[in-house]
Amino acid sequence: MSILITSLILLVGIAGAFVINNYYSHYTVEATSSIGDAHNEKRNAPSVERDLKSIIHESQKGVVQLDVESDAGKSVGSGFLYNENGDIVTNAHVVTGAKKITVRTADAQQYEGKLIGIGESTDVAVVRVLDLQGQSPLPVMEDHVADIGDEIIALGSPLGLQNSVTTGIISGLDRDFALDHYTYSGVYQISAPIAPGNSGGPLINKSTGEVMAINSAGTEEGSIGFSIPMKDVYDQLLEWSKHPENLSKKDQEPNTDHDVTPKLNAEDSEYLVKYFYDSLVIGDYVTAYSLLGSEWQKNTPYEKFRKSYIQTIDITINQIKSEPSKEENTMKVTIIIDALERKKDRETKTYVYKCSYTISYENNQLKIISGQTTKIE
Template sequence: MRKSVWISAALCTVMICAAAGAAGVVHMEVPKQLQGKPLLAEVPEQSGPKSLKDVIYETQKLVVTIETPDGMQGSGFLYNDQGDLITNAHVVTGATDVTVKTADARVLQGKVIGISEETDVAVVRVQELAGVQPLPVIRDRKAEVGDEVIAVGSPLGFQNTVTTGIISGVGRSFVIDPYSYKDLYQISAVIAKGNSGGPLVDKATGGVIGINSAGIEEGMIGFSIPVMDVLDLAEGWSKQPMATLPDTAASGQDDTNASQGQTQGQGQQAASITEYSQYLVKHFYDSLNSADYVYAYSLLGGNWKEGTSYEDFRQGYLSTRNVVIDDMYVTSDSKDSATVTAVISVDERKDGEYKLSKYQVTYVVAYENDQLKLISGKGKAIE
């Protein structure tokens, strides 16, 4: 799996602010009216300011997961109506043909039509996406410190994960061989493994302002290439694809990491079941917090999906909000399964007003059909 830009220390904190949902009740079914309905479609124009949920919804449909034949993985986004995706060069290094997974679960074939040996950017063409309205790209201005942003990608393979933050710095530059990174945005939205190549989106407008590219080892800091700096390069490849791709396989790397004080490229071992399990639980709650119940459902094991309808599941979360994970620890006796125990604080609506409740929740996390799932869970109130 492509281990795109990430930092293991930040991984444990990326989803600490969690979701609307009482603990332990996670049975539901996908509503029949949503089954088979394409999600990757043209984004309708909308007048007036967009809500955060609108921006996320419209962005997610046009963000994909990219996998190379050797199992490396990253993200990309549709930037024109020719079916062309912008991604990082280090995501597709050494590959000509790649697999593209869309938000509506289609698996398509893509071809790398342009890749830089110096700037960490590449373009992948997917014929089946030609004619689809792309994400809006902000071409005429750069972001400023304090601007609110959204990073979308597929960290650890969890497709269409959203993290929010602000532009916390501008003009950052460093070198991670073989790429030179110049005039970057520094962002508080974490860039985890699999996020590389995904879009950085302006929260107010929904326009793409950057390409998420690197993370820092200590603290919740990521780096994004301003998209306006590489648009000419990308559009040049779209107009005239490279006849022969440069041989960059030897200089490619599994991860792109930036460390404080000294910036360098370095390999990263695969995350352990402990890290994956923590991330899965946090990601589950984050999905509920976004009211993305259908996606939260996809994180559950098959046996747990039985017994409660989607509507009953949704109804159970309407009276809860602002879940915060106060503490979490993981135990594991094997590389394939783990038990996650957490203490969460939940604002629950009782007798017409919200009151704070605490729960201890326990989840069993394991692989099911080669995908990590929440196999079972239980919770109890803490007095």
């Protein structure tokens, strides 16, 4: 009898287990232990903060210098690309009364800009550059609210020094004041210095690389600046981009007139070479390669170009000078650098090089036409 009862219990248990397993087999069971959750936590964790140099270099690609001509004379301001239509955000006071707006990009190219929207009491404006249509804009924090202590990067062209960088923090919120005939309401106070020429440039969130505000005003002391939050003006910017003002039918067509080549100067030539080295140091070989002339690219495939710099860790510019070349509208730039390079045995060594580059326009684009490098013992 005991054997019969035991067998009966086992049969009931097996049948019960089968029923329970069949009933719950379609359910997904989530682990609750820390070990079980580890994989999902890693997969869904926020992205690691990007390297500061990488954020600055990538942001600079979307930052421009605005050379403005008006009845009051010539002035310099900053701006940044915020959409794929070629639309540049800047301050209204930068482009007020503009008769001609020349936009200089990070790779030293020049384009004509057209004002398509400008605030009367709010110090913001939008300039359209049709030649920049399709270019990648800077990512924008459309509704972000900053906190005091947030680390920031201010980009622009203070005193005409293109693509200069200052860093700091959000040091105050909701600042209100009037300047000229513009009303600043609820703006950010920042510790990053703002100088003439910075106006209109982006204020970048140091952690994410996104634009959180527009640098707009500074103080004579130089240690306090004010930036207009993107959340307060973004809808107005979109409206101007959607319904542009002051554009004729001709203005809405990309410029195909490449007969007029800008006059080359030493400043632009040296800037291009410096930008070339900045791209190499950050490992952005695609951008560096794009700055080379067609003949150089033809004789040096991209992979060969990249391989020749892949072991370069850092570059320090010691001397740079430029002088007009024998050819018209061409400059020769000579530069001496210290290059920290990785050797085959994984050790590093610093080498000194003297480099000479020929800078000129090719199809109306400023390029490094040729170059020669000599190692200095």
